Amino acid sequence: xxxxxxxxxxxxxxxxPKQTEHWDGVRNYQARNMMRDDMKLGDLxxxxxxxxxxxxxxxxxxxxxxxxxxxxxxxxxxxxxxPKSDPANPRWIMVDVKYLKTLSRTITLKELxxxxxxxDLALLRRGNRLSIMPVSKAQWDFILTLE
DNA sequence: GCCAACGTTGGC
DNA sequence: GCCAACGTTGGC
Numbered sequence: 001x002x003x004x005x006x007x008x009x010x011x012x013x014x015x016x017p018k019q020t021e022h023w024d025g026v027r028n029y030q031a032r033n034m035m036r037d038d039m040k041l042g043d044l045x046x047x048x049x050x051x052x053x054x055x056x057x058x059x060x061x062x063x064x065x066x067x068x069x070x071x072x073x074x075x076x077x078x079x080x081x082x083p084k085s086d087p088a089n090p091r092w093i094m095v096d097v098k099y100l101k102t103l104s105r106t107i108t109l110k111e112l113x114x115x116x117x118x119x120d121l122a123l124l125r126r127g128n129r130l131s132i133m134p135v136s137k138a139q140w141d142f143i144l145t146l147e
Numbered sequence: 148g149c150c151a152a153c154g155t156t157g158g159c
Numbered sequence: 160g161c162c163a164a165c166g167t168t169g170g171c
Contacts, residue, residue: 002168002169004169050168050169050170051168051169051170052169055169055170109170129167129168129169130168131168
C-alpha cells in the first residue's frame with residue numbers, strides 16, 4: 001500500500017493510538033476491490049512511500065479489520081467526499097491497518113527495479129499508478145531478503 | 148516543474 | 160458505445 005510520507009507516512013501510523021489507522025481516501029475501483037475482496041484479517045502489507053525523495057518500501061503492516069464503508073466519502077467537509085457514494089449503498093471501502101515494524105532501511109524502488117526476481121511485481125509494471133497492489137508470497141519473501 | 152500513463156466524465 | 164477533454168498519480 002502506497003502513501004505519501006508528507007501526507008501520511010509510516011511514522012504517522014506509528015504514532016496513532018494502538019498504532020492502528022483506517023486506510024481511507026482510496027477512490028479507485030481496482031484498489032477498492034482489493035480491500036473489499038482480497039484483504040483478510042492478519043494479512044501482511046508493505047508500507048510504501050510514494051512521491052518523495054526516496055520512493056520505496058519502508059515497513060510492514062497487518063490488516064486488523066477487513067473492508068467496511070469509507071465513511072469519509074459521506075462527509076461534505078472531507079477532502080475525499082464523494083456525493084455519489086450513498087450511505088445505504090457505500091461506494092468506497094477501507095480497511096484498518098496496524099503498524100508492525102519499520103525496515104532497518106528503505107528498500108528503494110530503484111533497487112527493486114534491478115531485481116530479476118521481481119520482474120512481475122505489480123509495482124514495477126509500466127505506468128502503474130495503483131495505490132494498492134498484490135505481492136505474491138515468493139515476491140514478499142524475496143523482498144525481505146534485501147533488507 | 149515536467150510529463151507519461153491512466154482513470155473518469157460527459158457529449159454525441 | 161465511442162472518444163476527446165480533463166484530472167490525477169508519481170517518478171524523475
